[in-house]
Amino acid sequence: MATELSSFAELKKAPTVAQAPGAPREKEIDAQGRAYATGRRKNAVARVWVKPGTGKITINGRDQTIYFARPTQRMMIQQPFDVTQRNGQFDVVATVSGGGLSGQAGAVRHGISQALTKFEPGLRGSVKAAGFLTRDSRVVERKKYGRAGARRRFQFSKR
Numbered sequence: 001m002a003t004e005l006s007s008f009a010e011l012k013k014a015p016t017v018a019q020a021p022g023a024p025r026e027k028e029i030d031a032q033g034r035a036y037a038t039g040r041r042k043n044a045v046a047r048v049w050v051k052p053g054t055g056k057i058t059i060n061g062r063d064q065t066i067y068f069a070r071p072t073q074r075m076m077i078q079q080p081f082d083v084t085q086r087n088g089q090f091d092v093v094a095t096v097s098g099g100g101l102s103g104q105a106g107a108v109r110h111g112i113s114q115a116l117t118k119f120e121p122g123l124r125g126s127v128k129a130a131g132f133l134t135r136d137s138r139v140v141e142r143k144k145y146g147r148a149g150a151r152r153r154f155q156f157s158k159r
Contacts, residue, residue: 025121035119039111040135044099048111050119053091055081059108060095073105080113083130084123090116110135 029035034051057064057077068074081087092112096104113132117124127133141150148154 025117025124027121028118035115037111037114037118039107039109039114041106041110042099042103042136042139044096044103044107046094046096046104046107046111048092048094048108048115050090050092050112050115052089055088055090057092058094068101068105070101073101076105076109077112079109079130080116080127080132083126083132084116084120086116086123090119106136 027035032051034049037048037050039046039048059067064074064077068077077092078087081090092108092115094108094111096107098104099107109132113127117127117133124133143150
């Protein structure tokens, strides 16, 4: 039962029940031993499952080399594993929709980073320091009326 406090001085002396900020996080895995996370970038949304394996990455039912043909996009997906030195230790299954290939690669990277930290909470510091846990909120600026695009004006004609 809670104790009643009659002054602010007693409130300052009262013990706090809040959890310490440096408390260890718990591992979040499902019945199949997978960690799930959602990654977002631009208009792309990726649902990512990470489980221990041989390093196979499957996106929308296809291998990563087929889905992401550009090496820069495949490199983006590998970055969380490179930072944590976990190359070839996890299998990734992702379903991604919306946006273009660049946004989708960023969404998958964000999802992999989130899922890795849920699977191994000790990796959170290195992944966060690399900036992979932060959702990149930059999106395309909307078109305005009286303009050809978001900022571009119509061509000026003197005569």
